[in-house]
Amino acid sequence: MGIEIERKFLVVGEGWRGLDEGVTYRQGYLASRDGITVRVRVAGEMGYITIKGASQGISRAEYEYAIPLNDAIELLDTLCDRPLIEKTRYRIYWQDLLWEVDEFWGANQGLIVAEVELTDADQLIQLPDWIGADVSEDPRYFNVSLAQFPYREWREE
Amino acid sequence: MGIEIERKFLVVGEGWRGLDEGVTYRQGYLASRDGITVRVRVAGEMGYITIKGASQGISRAEYEYAIPLNDAIELLDTLCDRPLIEKTRYRIYWQDLLWEVDEFWGANQGLIVAEVELTDADQLIQLPDWIGADVSEDPRYFNVSLAQFPYREWREE
Numbered sequence: 285m286g287i288e289i290e291r292k293f294l295v296v297g298e299g300w301r302g303l304d305e306g307v308t309y310r311q312g313y314l315a316s317r318d319g320i321t322v323r324v325r326v327a328g329e330m331g332y333i334t335i336k337g338a339s340q341g342i343s344r345a346e347y348e349y350a351i352p353l354n355d356a357i358e359l360l361d362t363l364c365d366r367p368l369i370e371k372t373r374y375r376i377y378w379q380d381l382l383w384e385v386d387e388f389w390g391a392n393q394g395l396i397v398a399e400v401e402l403t404d405a406d407q408l409i410q411l412p413d414w415i416g417a418d419v420s421e422d423p424r425y426f427n428v429s430l431a432q433f434p435y436r437e438w439r440e441e
Numbered sequence: 442m443g444i445e446i447e448r449k450f451l452v453v454g455e456g457w458r459g460l461d462e463g464v465t466y467r468q469g470y471l472a473s474r475d476g477i478t479v480r481v482r483v484a485g486e487m488g489y490i491t492i493k494g495a496s497q498g499i500s501r502a503e504y505e506y507a508i509p510l511n512d513a514i515e516l517l518d519t520l521c522d523r524p525l526i527e528k529t530r531y532r533i534y535w536q537d538l539l540w541e542v543d544e545f546w547g548a549n550q551g552l553i554v555a556e557v558e559l560t561d562a563d564q565l566i567q568l569p570d571w572i573g574a575d576v577s578e579d580p581r582y583f584n585v586s587l588a589q590f591p592y593r594e595w596r597e598e
Contacts, residue, residue: 314479314492315472320520322471322479322492333490333506335471335479337520345519347512349490355504362502363477363494 288336288346289405291420295396299414300385304374309386312364313431321428324359327373331356341421343405367391367434369427378412391434397425445493445503446562448577452553456571457542461531466543469521470588478585481516484530488513498578500562524548524591526584535569548591554582 311325319338325331331353337345360368370390376383381400388395398415419425424433468482476495482488488510494502517525527547533540538557545552555572576582581590 315474317472320471349506349508351506
C-alpha cells in the first residue's frame with residue numbers, strides 16, 4: 285500500500301500549456317462506498333485498477349495494479365458507472381515538484397485542475413503562477429464526484 | 442475477461458471429506474452495486490482482486506488479478522465490508538468435472554456448498570451422491586449476500 289498525500293488546485297491562465305505533450309485518460313468507477321472507491325483507468329496504452337480508501341484530510345490509502353489494456357477497456361465499456369471521466373493529463377516538473385494538470389473533456393469539459401503529491405502533509409511548496417484556488421478538500425472536485433455530478437452540470441454556481 | 446458458468450448445490454452427508462486437503466480462503470467485498478462486485482481474496486498464500494459483473498442466469502463476467510499477499514491482507518483488514526467470508530475450499534475431481542466444496546466458518550459456519558463450472562449453460566452433468574439441492578439462482582447463497590446476511594443469522598427459516 286501507499287499513502288497518497290496530495291493537494292489539488294484550480295488552474296488559471298495558460299502558462300502551463302506546451303510544457304508536456306499530455307496523455308489521454310479515460311476512467312470510471314466500478315463502485316464506491318463510504319469514500320472507498322474502485323477505479324478503472326486507461327492511460328494511453330496502459331490499463332489499471334486502483335482502490336482508494338476514504339480520505340483522511342489530504343491523505344488517502346491507495347492500491348494500484350496494472351491490468352491488461354483490453355480488460356480495462358471492457359470494464360469501462362460494460363461495468364463502470366456513467367459518465368466516464370475523460371481528461372488529458374500533463375506532467376509538469378516545476379521547482380523539483382511534479383504537477384499533474386488535468387484538462388477535462390466530455391461531461392466535465394471546462395474544468396482544469398492541478399495536483400501535486402507531497403511527502404509530508406505539512407510540506408511548504410512554491411506555487412507556479414498558473415495555480416489558483418486550493419480545492420483539496422472540496423469533495424465536488426474528487427474524480428468520483430465528477431463522475432456523478434459532472435462540472436458541466438454545475439450551472440447554478 | 443472470462444465468462445463464468447457455474448452451478449451451486451448444497452452438500453449433504455460426508456462422502457466428500459478426505460478427497461482433498463483444502464485451502465483456507467478469507468475474502469471480503471470492497472463495494473458492490475447493481476450486482477457488480479469487487480472482491481478481495483486471500484487463498485492460502487496468494488492474494489487476488491476479482492471483479493464480477495451482474496449475473497445473467499448462471500453466467501457472469503469475471504476479471505481476476507493476482508495482487509501482493511500483503512496488499513490483500515491489508516485490504517481485507519481495513520477496507521472490506523464486515524463480516525468477512527471465511528471458508529475452506531476443497532477441490533474434488535469427480536467424473537471429469539472439478540467440484541469446489543466450500544465449508545464456511547465464522548459468520549457462515551454450518552453452511553457447505555459445492556460449485557461446478559460448466560463449459561456450456563445447457564451441459565448435462567452427473568451428480569455425486571453428496572450433492573443436494575440446486576441453489577444456483579438463489580441469491581442468499583451468493584458470497585456477496587453471505588457477507589451481508591450470513592448463514593448463522595438465517596434463524597427464522
